[in-house]
Amino acid sequence: MQDITYKKDIKLIVDTFYAKAKTDTLLAPIFNEAIDEKEWNKHVERIYSFWNTVMFKKMDYKGNPFSHHMNLPIYKRHFDKWLEILEQVVFANFKGEKSQDMIERAHRMSEMFQLKLAANRSNPNSKPIL
Numbered sequence: 001m002q003d004i005t006y007k008k009d010i011k012l013i014v015d016t017f018y019a020k021a022k023t024d025t026l027l028a029p030i031f032n033e034a035i036d037e038k039e040w041n042k043h044v045e046r047i048y049s050f051w052n053t054v055m056f057k058k059m060d061y062k063g064n065p066f067s068h069h070m071n072l073p074i075y076k077r078h079f080d081k082w083l084e085i086l087e088q089v090v091f092a093n094f095k096g097e098k099s100q101d102m103i104e105r106a107h108r109m110s111e112m113f114q115l116k117l118a119a120n121r122s123n124p125n126s127k128p129i130l
Helices: 007-021 028-034 037-056 076-093 097-122
Strands: none
Touching (some): 007 028
16 A cells, blocks of 8 residues: 555545545534535635645645634534544555654644634634634
8 A cells, every 4th residue: 555645645535535524424514514515626625735735845725724613613523533534534545654644633733723712712702813
């Protein structure tokens, strides 16, 4: 089994992840509420660019990922499921240093998002932490 090497590998991961997430009883309602069906292709393209930037230092992605999540009703259980599905997809298709790196980065993102969400929710009248 090969490692994650190219953007086409990112596309495979993202497409496979969303195929699973869109049918998951915990995650599907969040995605369906947050992303209009007509916007899915645009969203997926943005996620390809995000991971391409994260994994290969290609400056594909511009934006603040947290700002798109800060008002969603997402909690630890959602992040745990996100990580579970992502790990399944990555390790079913790839093996190696980059594969492990992607999962480690995802865990750090999960922790950071959860900390920021908790801080924003505990101080609803203050300026949000982005």
